[in-house]
Amino acid sequence: MRRDLKLLAVVSAIGFCGSITDINAQQRRVSQAQAKPTVEVSLTVDGQTYQFSGPGRCTYAPTASIYQTASEMWSAQQAAEDRSLALSVWKPKDGTGEMVTLSLAKGNTSHDVSTIRGGGPASGSGKVTFEKSGAGGRFILDLKTNTGSTITGTIECAAFAQHSAEGG
Numbered sequence: 001m002r003r004d005l006k007l008l009a010v011v012s013a014i015g016f017c018g019s020i021t022d023i024n025a026q027q028r029r030v031s032q033a034q035a036k037p038t039v040e041v042s043l044t045v046d047g048q049t050y051q052f053s054g055p056g057r058c059t060y061a062p063t064a065s066i067y068q069t070a071s072e073m074w075s076a077q078q079a080a081e082d083r084s085l086a087l088s089v090w091k092p093k094d095g096t097g098e099m100v101t102l103s104l105a106k107g108n109t110s111h112d113v114s115t116i117r118g119g120g121p122a123s124g125s126g127k128v129t130f131e132k133s134g135a136g137g138r139f140i141l142d143l144k145t146n147t148g149s150t151i152t153g154t155i156e157c158a159a160f161a162q163h164s165a166e167g168g
Helices: 002-035
Strands: 038-045 048-055 057-066 069-080 083-092 099-106 109-114 125-133 136-144 150-157
Touching: 038 069, 038 099, 048 069, 048 083, 048 099, 069 136, 083 125, 083 136, 099 125, 099 136
Parallel strands: none
Antiparallel strands: 038 048, 038 150, 057 069, 069 083, 083 099, 099 109, 125 136, 136 150
């Protein structure tokens, strides 16, 4: 009888722990799905396509700062298999021109553009236009790297999460 009670207690504990694990796994899957809205990338880099549609991270900060310049800031990030993309766009509140950073990698090839003022010389040039659409929006890129590569196309974010400042 005592042995049967111990066995019953062990089986019940295993079943209970298994239920907690299942619930936690389900919550993680739902949380991950909510944290990673769809990002659609359709870019051309020197005639080569960079296409992606799937989970990514898009953020927005109504008040951000880059080199002591108060700005609005949008970002889009995506990484899958052998490719990655990171875009940040700052719109200074003082009305000076927008600033952009883009890092794009596919396989062993990477392309970078930075038009940031105040942090050293720019590396590349061009413009990114942003069109808001519901909870998300579309970035239209027309950029050139320092090496002369052209990057054109769009990045669409289904929704933007609140941006968390680096380091905090």
